[in-house]
Amino acid sequence: MQYTGIIGNPLGHSLSPVFQQAAFDHMEIEVSYELLPTEPSALENRVNSLRSPEFLGANVTIPYKTDVIPLLDDIDGEAVLIGAVNTIANQNGKLTGYNTDSLGFMKSLSNEAPYSLGSKHVLVVGAGGSARAVLTGVLKEAPSRVVIANRSIDRAMALKREIGTEYDQIIDVIALDDIDEHLGEGTFDLVVNCTPMGMKGTTNEKYFPPILKYIGPNTVVHDLVYNPRETPLISNAKKYSNLVFNGLEMLIQQGAASFKIWTGNEAPIEIMREAVQEKLYN
Numbered sequence: 656m657q658y659t660g661i662i663g664n665p666l667g668h669s670l671s672p673v674f675q676q677a678a679f680d681h682m683e684i685e686v687s688y689e690l691l692p693t694e695p696s697a698l699e700n701r702v703n704s705l706r707s708p709e710f711l712g713a714n715v716t717i718p719y720k721t722d723v724i725p726l727l728d729d730i731d732g733e734a735v736l737i738g739a740v741n742t743i744a745n746q747n748g749k750l751t752g753y754n755t756d757s758l759g760f761m762k763s764l765s766n767e768a769p770y771s772l773g774s775k776h777v778l779v780v781g782a783g784g785s786a787r788a789v790l791t792g793v794l795k796e797a798p799s800r801v802v803i804a805n806r807s808i809d810r811a812m813a814l815k816r817e818i819g820t821e822y823d824q825i826i827d828v829i830a831l832d833d834i835d836e837h838l839g840e841g842t843f844d845l846v847v848n849c850t851p852m853g854m855k856g857t858t859n860e861k862y863f864p865p866i867l868k869y870i871g872p873n874t875v876v877h878d879l880v881y882n883p884r885e886t887p888l889i890s891n892a893k894k895y896s897n898l899v900f901n902g903l904e905m906l907i908q909q910g911a912a913s914f915k916i917w918t919g920n921e922a923p924i925e926i927m928r929e930a931v932q933e934k935l936y937n
């Protein structure tokens with residue numbers, strides 16, 4: 656038996672064990688996907704333990720996606736760009752860090768709304784880790800305008816700086832509170848919510864009404880939140896557009912990319928999707 660799992664703290668909410676284990680079982684690969692809750696003081700030992708031949712590697716989640724970087728032997732280019740690692744692979748004791756969030760987002764987007772972002776206008780709400788992964792994917796497709804709207808303007812500005820001067824001309828940053836004042840008229844081609852607003856158990860949706868103004872019939876709305884299935888942004892955006900999606904497909908696609916890194920096999924996406932839907936929505 657070999658192992659993989661997820662390193663984070665806390666881990667109670669994680670759905671990765673559900674769909675990754677379903678995938679291993681379906682493929683008859685003898686791997687057990689474990690929860691690996693880890694205190695900050697134990698992170699280095701935890702990461703080093705992955706060098707054992709028993710481990711294929713691990714996923715990494717909040718709050719360690721950046722902290723693991725100096726503990727690894729090599730970092731894949733995409734993870735360097737995003738500045739965070741969500742997947743570690745163990746190859747004969749050598750640990751390499753990857754980030755599959757950007758790929759997961761772009762795959763889910765192309766599955767749901769197959770069109771190019773070239774010359775399009777994109778509104779990204781949020782400036783944390785997932786916003787950075789989303790922007791890394793989006794910017795590769797040469798949109799003509801990207802607005803980063805965040806509660807804290809300082810964090811949005813820092814994200815723009817980190818992305819690099821190459822994109823200075825097309826990226827605007829605004830405070831979410833000023834969205835009405837600064838964005839003027841017109842709709843966006845893609846609106847992505849990269850904040851926990853609307854997540855089950857939260858009541859922090861005051862920013863959605865101003866965002867809705869920028870959604871038209873051709874706007875693709877992608878909420879990275881997937882629980883509840885119909886988030887407040889989704890139910891409201893449906894009044895303006897039919898191209899409205901939650902974050903479930905991104906979750907599956909980033910997990911499928913991790914599965915492929917560990918096993919070399921294409922993941923059984925449908926099995927993974929069914930396992931999560933069963934757990935979350937039934």
Ligand SMILES: NC(=O)c1ccc[n+]([C@@H]2O[C@H](COP(=O)([O-])OP(=O)(O)OC[C@H]3O[C@@H](n4cnc5c(N)ncnc54)[C@H](OP(=O)(O)O)[C@@H]3O)[C@@H](O)[C@H]2O)c1
Pocket residue numbers: 756780781782783784785786805806807810848849850851852854859862879880881902903905906907909
């Ligand atoms: N579907 C998927 O596969 C997937 C993948 C990754 C993340 N996610 C989801 O995406 C969300 C963000 O994750 P993350 O990793 O980017 O988190 P993060 O790095 O902690 O960033 C959180 C972002 O949300 C903003 N925010 C937090 N609470 C807010 C509130 N009450 N009102 C307005 N803005 C608020 C923060 O703004 P400030 O900078 O002002 O604090 C920040 O921009 C989470 O819900 C996560 O579950 C989904």
